Amino acid sequence: METFKEKLQQLKLLLPGAREQNLSVSLRLSNGEVEKALNIYLEQRERHDKSPFESKQSKLESFIKEKQADNKDIEKNDNNPSSNKRKIEGLTEKTVNKDSKKSLNLQEALRWPSKTNEPTVEKRIRSQTLRLYRPEDISVRTPCTLINNVLPKELANSLLRIMLKESDTFKRNQGFLFGQLSTTPHTSQYYVSNEMKVESSNARHFPPEMEQAKIIIMNVINEKRKERKIYEYEEQGDWNPNIAATNCYADSKECVNWHSDKLTHLGPLPIIGSLSLGVTRQFRLRRFGNDSLNITKPSSPSTIYSIPLVHNSLIIMWPPCQELWKHEVCPQNSIDQHPIAGSKRINITFRQFRDEYGNEMTPICNHGELCMLKPVFNGRNVGRYFYTCNAGGPEGKCDFFEWLNIDKKKKDFEERLRILENKRNPDK
Numbered sequence: 001m002e003t004f005k006e007k008l009q010q011l012k013l014l015l016p017g018a019r020e021q022n023l024s025v026s027l028r029l030s031n032g033e034v035e036k037a038l039n040i041y042l043e044q045r046e047r048h049d050k051s052p053f054e055s056k057q058s059k060l061e062s063f064i065k066e067k068q069a070d071n072k073d074i075e076k077n078d079n080n081p082s083s084n085k086r087k088i089e090g091l092t093e094k095t096v097n098k099d100s101k102k103s104l105n106l107q108e109a110l111r112w113p114s115k116t117n118e119p120t121v122e123k124r125i126r127s128q129t130l131r132l133y134r135p136e137d138i139s140v141r142t143p144c145t146l147i148n149n150v151l152p153k154e155l156a157n158s159l160l161r162i163m164l165k166e167s168d169t170f171k172r173n174q175g176f177l178f179g180q181l182s183t184t185p186h187t188s189q190y191y192v193s194n195e196m197k198v199e200s201s202n203a204r205h206f207p208p209e210m211e212q213a214k215i216i217i218m219n220v221i222n223e224k225r226k227e228r229k230i231y232e233y234e235e236q237g238d239w240n241p242n243i244a245a246t247n248c249y250a251d252s253k254e255c256v257n258w259h260s261d262k263l264t265h266l267g268p269l270p271i272i273g274s275l276s277l278g279v280t281r282q283f284r285l286r287r288f289g290n291d292s293l294n295i296t297k298p299s300s301p302s303t304i305y306s307i308p309l310v311h312n313s314l315i316i317m318w319p320p321c322q323e324l325w326k327h328e329v330c331p332q333n334s335i336d337q338h339p340i341a342g343s344k345r346i347n348i349t350f351r352q353f354r355d356e357y358g359n360e361m362t363p364i365c366n367h368g369e370l371c372m373l374k375p376v377f378n379g380r381n382v383g384r385y386f387y388t389c390n391a392g393g394p395e396g397k398c399d400f401f402e403w404l405n406i407d408k409k410k411k412d413f414e415e416r417l418r419i420l421e422n423k424r425n426p427d428k
């Protein structure tokens with residue numbers, strides 16, 4: 001387990017020009033999670049950069065209000081005897097309380113973010129949002145490929161109509177964000193292709209139009225993939241999407257926040273084919289990991305690339321997009337109405353569920369729950385993966401940790417298949 005100091009060091013490597021004090025506050029607010037701390041830091045900085053004309057005073061007031069709200073939540077948790085206190089390695093509870101109050105300090109608020117200590121180059125790059133329209137630019141700058149008009153027009157329109165109807169029964173997912181229960185700002189639904197068994201009562205089978213779309217998209221992606229490097233640990237065979245996470249954004253304010261897609265059941269280095277239907281929305285990408293594989297043009301972690309995804313477009317997220325980048329669909333002030341969908345957008349993300357990463361092959365944490373698979377995105381272990389506790393609630397994570405051994409997993413899975421086969425055909 002890394003100490004608070006080591007995590008701070010990781011953050012410093014990621015954001016070389018940033019003030020240590022700001023990174024330290026971000027790390028405390030993130031409950032000691034480097035990835036969340038990076039987001040908190042970048043969001044604060046972005047917010048700051050977006051409003052250069054606001055007076056220092058009003059910026060300061062809103063910053064303090066936010067911090068006060070955050071700290072109230074921290075205090076509420078810490079005062080609640082039934083909830084496990086927030087744990088940050090290397091800090092006692094007392095220090096956490098004392099230090100989180102310290103973030104109300106006026107001096108510190110004024111110093112967020114530091115203008116003077118950061119190098120000019122980073123300062124110039126950091127506020128950059130680059131809009132990318134041309135597929136050539138998208139391929140050079142990001143680990144994605146954009147294909148417009150991917151489906152025959154009639155198929156795209158009929159799939160949109162079907163999904164609009166289906167979306168009436170899509171649900172808002174609930175999850176934990178910084179220990180607080182929160183609801184996703186859009187609705188979604190899982191689908192599985194027809195050759196798969198529906199194991200979860202929450203999943204539905206692909207409607208026939210989705211199956212047709214899947215085949216076209218699968219062929220397009222496998223064709224494009226022939227021109228690309230295939231990493232040692234990605235699925236070596238053809239890409240064969242068998243599940244689809246679908247989203248509905250009812251209006252311009254519905255969104256999905258910065259995230260990378262979970263690898264637990266997809267395995268390392270997945271390919272994700274994301275089809276957009278209905279209203280055009282901005283899909284934004286930001287690198288946050290160390291691109292040691294050098295597949296995209298070097299960019300600052302805070303450079304945001306914004307890509308308009310029009311009706312019937314496919315964005316392919318190639319590996320290592322989920323390992324080293326984050327993506328979001330941000331809220332917008334206005335959108336152009338779509339003739340069929342009005343203000344709605346439907347998104348279908350085709351993915352390949354890999355059996356060797358199924359539930360039976362996933363370790364169980366100390367809580368007795370299935371673990372989640374996470375990549376190391378920086379430092380000397382970049383390129384490795386580990387299993388960790390998936391709990392996000394107020395009870396906190398347990399300290400389960402296990403490196404993923406990809407070769408061993410493959411062997412274990414083959415062994416498991418052999419045993420199952422022997423049980424089915426004992427005479428063989």
Ligand SMILES: O=C(O)CCC(=O)C(=O)O
Nearest residue numbers: 245247256261329347349
């Ligand atoms: O709506 C989109 O384009 C992205 C959706 C997404 O990122 C997801 O479902 O994981």
Ligand SMILES: [Fe+2]
Nearest residue numbers: 259260261327
């Ligand atoms: Fe995603």
